[in-house]
Amino acid sequence: MDLRGRIVRAALGRPRVLAAVSAGATERRLAVEAELARRGWPCAAAPAEADLLVVAADPGPGTAGAGTADWVARLWEAMPAPRARVPLADAGEAAAVLDHGLAELRRRGGARHGGGHRGGHAPAPPAGSPDSPQDPDGPHAGHDSGLVDGLPLAGRADDRDGLRLDRLHLPLGPALPDWPAGLVLRVALQGDVVQRAAVEADPPGPGRLPFWNEPWLRAAAGERVARGEAARRLCAAHLDSLGRFFAVTGWPDLAARARYARDRALGGAGAAELSALVRPLTRRARGSRTLRWLTAGVGVLPAGRARSLGVAGDAHGRMLGWLDAVARAASACDDGAPLAADPAVGPRGPVHGPVPASRALLDALPGLLEGAEFACARIVVASLDPDLDELARAPLPGAAHG
Amino acid sequence: MAEHPPSWAVFALPVLLAAVALVTAGADALLAAGARAGPARSPREAAARAAAPARGVLRELVRQPRRTRAADVALVRVGAALLPVAAMLAGVVLPLGFRSVSDLPEGVVWYNAMEALAWAAVWLAGWGPNSALSLIGGYRFLAQGLAYEVPHMLAITTAALGAESLRVGGVVDAQSGLWFAVWMPAAFGIHLLSALAMAFWGPFDRPAGRDVAGGAAAELSGVDRILLLGGRWLLLVVAAAMSVPLFLGGGHGPLLPGWAWTVVKTAAVLAFLLWARRRVPALRMERWTEAAWVVLTPLAVVQALVVAVVVLHR
Known part of the structure; x- marks a missing residue:
């Protein structure tokens, strides 16, 4: 193989992966993240640094379906060449899909360098992330009605x-x-x-059970579900939330450890191993005075509101709540006793409430975000971590429960 | 004690600094991968993990540079290129043992002036792409500069004051007995903090934070990305290495030759910083600025005062 081909091969050997995940695709996201960690492939934070786009997005119901295609298309456009894009339809296929993506990327990388082709620049800004400085639908106060390159000032x-x-x-x-x-x-x-x-x-497409609530929903439908399985799911759900929380507060080491523990929990690790992974995490997060100083008093909910949402008053308290629940759940995940159908309380709250628990969390967001500095806003969102999968209230097949 | 360096040193400096930056980044990548996927199962896997930054450089080299809509490309290019250049220029006064590429008579001021170019670099790179998240990254670095720069300048002034010389070689000579870190610990600590802050790395990484999808670097790909993110590692290496001549006795030490002591001490400082970053979350300027102005600045002034009094009565 010639030198240039070898360089391209080495350079793209472990591509940076951007996952486009819609609501309802939690299981696929987790599978991709676990597989990436196992392979040592990095996760991209923005399309500019991504080589491979893994699309785990269902076409949503009605007009939202077009919306999904739209934001994924804009992410794709914002990625520089050489790039590849692969759809992921099922969590079990994550490894195969990544292999396929790598092969595709190498083919394109080789072709680009072989042919000396140089593609055009990414023309359009991606949805939601980095560059859409202007929302054309939004009201613009003031009267600076100039246009720069088709964008309003x-x-x-x-x-x-x-x-x-x-x-x-x-x-x-x-x-x-x-x-x-x-x-x-x-x-x-x-x-x-x-x-x-x-x-x-954007609600998830119909027919998918909210992944984090699955054990409780299945128990409610009359299936026999072990308590340990529910504890394992709860543990992983909160570790997932903690991973986001630590990542957003800028503590990548703890975020990585929380995610490793989460992957192990979902991968079937025993209570002893999980507890050993969770203990140092809990100790460091609890013991960090810096973290308390940075997150206490951020996203403060009035006491009554916090109680009705089932969360603590501020971001730091909410993190402590997750840490407690994770430690308890980790030690209980080998429990073989059947899970009682009632009360069905999932990671975000009651599974069968009149309003999904995550809907209530979403409703609390706007009030908390007004006047918040951007980093605080991110912490507020991460500290509530609403699960949009819950917004699809798909009835279980054969379940009379409502 | 300063000797003239050979002329090839000018060319050796960038290579050496880049190599140290790559090794440091590799060590950091190894630690990060260990936290995410457990300990490496084989030496081969560990090597692959540590090679991640080198692979990243190669990767960006084969990628297309990317431009956002209505971007000010010139600003982005200048901003990205300025950062490594500033780090290299600051590194000119770094002594390896007792020799630096140029032991300027006002080397301490030169170091500070070059390192301050980072303000312009990050702001330009953040502003240029016409992207909200990238712009936020730029804002964040300016706020960070307002928080760290005054204590930082007081800290390096304190070292110069203790040596009664603005020449880095002079500062090293003054530490043939007692290291400055021992009798001006506050200035040393502040210098280490500001080394992290000026390199917007570790607990001060918010200008390029993941919560803003990479901030000032969010829209960069290809060579621009290598320059900005590589420049950041270079700046970290130079600032950490600068704490050796300023506070840790430079090349002074028993048995080993001067250059070896410089290498050992620099490696120790970098290892400490890599370890420390894994122990703390990122500091948001909205809270940190208060601490910097209410605690660190007065502390740095008091430290300078104490050193001034000692020097006057020597």
Whole structure:
């Protein structure tokens, strides 16, 4: 093989993978993340650094289906060549799909260098992530009605201190790293302060059980589910949330450890191994005064509201709540006794409440985000970590339960 | 004690700094992979993990540079290229043992001036792509600069004051007995913190944080990305290495030759920083600035005052 081919081969040997995940695809996301970690392939934070796009997105119901295709297409357009894109339809195929993606990427990388072809520049900004500086639908205060390259200039509005500053309208999500799948926040930003936020939740396609609630839903349908299985799922769900929380607060080491423990929990590790993985994590997160100083008092909910949501008052408290639940669940995941159908309380709250627990969490978001600095806004979202899979209330086949 | 360096040193410096940066990044990647996927099962796997940054450089070299809509490409290019250049220029006054490429009479000021170019570099790279998240990364670095720069300048001034010389070689000579880190610990600590902050790395990585999808680097690919992110590692290496002549006695030490002591001490400082970053979450400027101005700045002033009094009565 010639030298250039070898360089391309070595360079693309472990591609950076961006996963486009819609609501309802949690199991596939977890499978991809676990497989990437096993192979040592990095996860991309933005399309600019991605080589391989793994699409785990269902066409949503009705018009939202077109929306899904749209944001995935914009992510794809924003990726520089050489690039490859593979769909993932089933969690079990993650390894095969990544292999296929790698082969495709190498083929394209080789072709590009062999032929000396140089593609055009990424023309359009991707949805939600990095560059859509302007939301064309958003109201623009002020009267700066210029266009630059077809994009409107930022309008102006009063900021929280009464200064007139540029205001950007942009969507956050659905493709931000460490972000709940399917969530789009339409925000008005001044500098890096969120002025207003509106939640737009893309519900998952029909027919998929919310992955994190599965054991309780199945038990409610009359199936025999071991308590240990539910504990394992709960443990993994909270570790997943903790992974996002630590990643967003900028503690990649703890995020990586939480995700490793999560993958082991879902991979069938025993209670002893899980507890041994979880213990140092809990100790470090609890013991960190810096983390307390940085996250206490962020995203404060009034006591009554917090109680009705079943979460603690601020971001730090919510993290402590997850840590407690994870430690308890880790030690209980070998329990073979059958899970009682009632009360069915999943990771986010009651599984059969009149309103999905995550819907209530989403409703709490806009109020908490107003006036928050961007990093705080990310922490607020991560500390509530709504699971949009819950928004599909697909009835179980054969279940009379409602 | 300063001797003139051979002329090839000018060319050796960038190569050496880049090599140290690559090794440091490799060690960091090894630690990160260990946390995510458990300990490496074979030496081969460990080597593959440590090679991740080198592979990343190759990867960006075969990739197409990318441009966002209505981007100011010139600003992005200048910003990205400025960072490694600033780090290399700052490295000119770094002594290996007792020789540096150029032991300028006001080397300490030169180091500070070059390192301050990072402000412009990150801001330009953040502003240029016309992207909200990248812009937030740029804002964040300016806020970070406001928090770290004043204590940082006071800390390096303190070292120069203790040596009564702005020449880095002079500062090293003044530590043939007692290291400055011993009798000006606050200045040393502040210098290490600001080394992290100026390289926007570790607990100060928010300008390129994952929560803003890479911040100032969010839209970069190809060579621009290598320059900005590589420049960041270079800046970290130079700032960490600078704490050796300023506070840790430079090439002074028993038995080993001067250059070996410099290497050992620099490696120790970098290892400490790599370890420390895994122990703490990232500091948000919205909270840290208060600590920097209310605690660190007065502390640095008091430290400088103490050193000034000692020097006057020597």
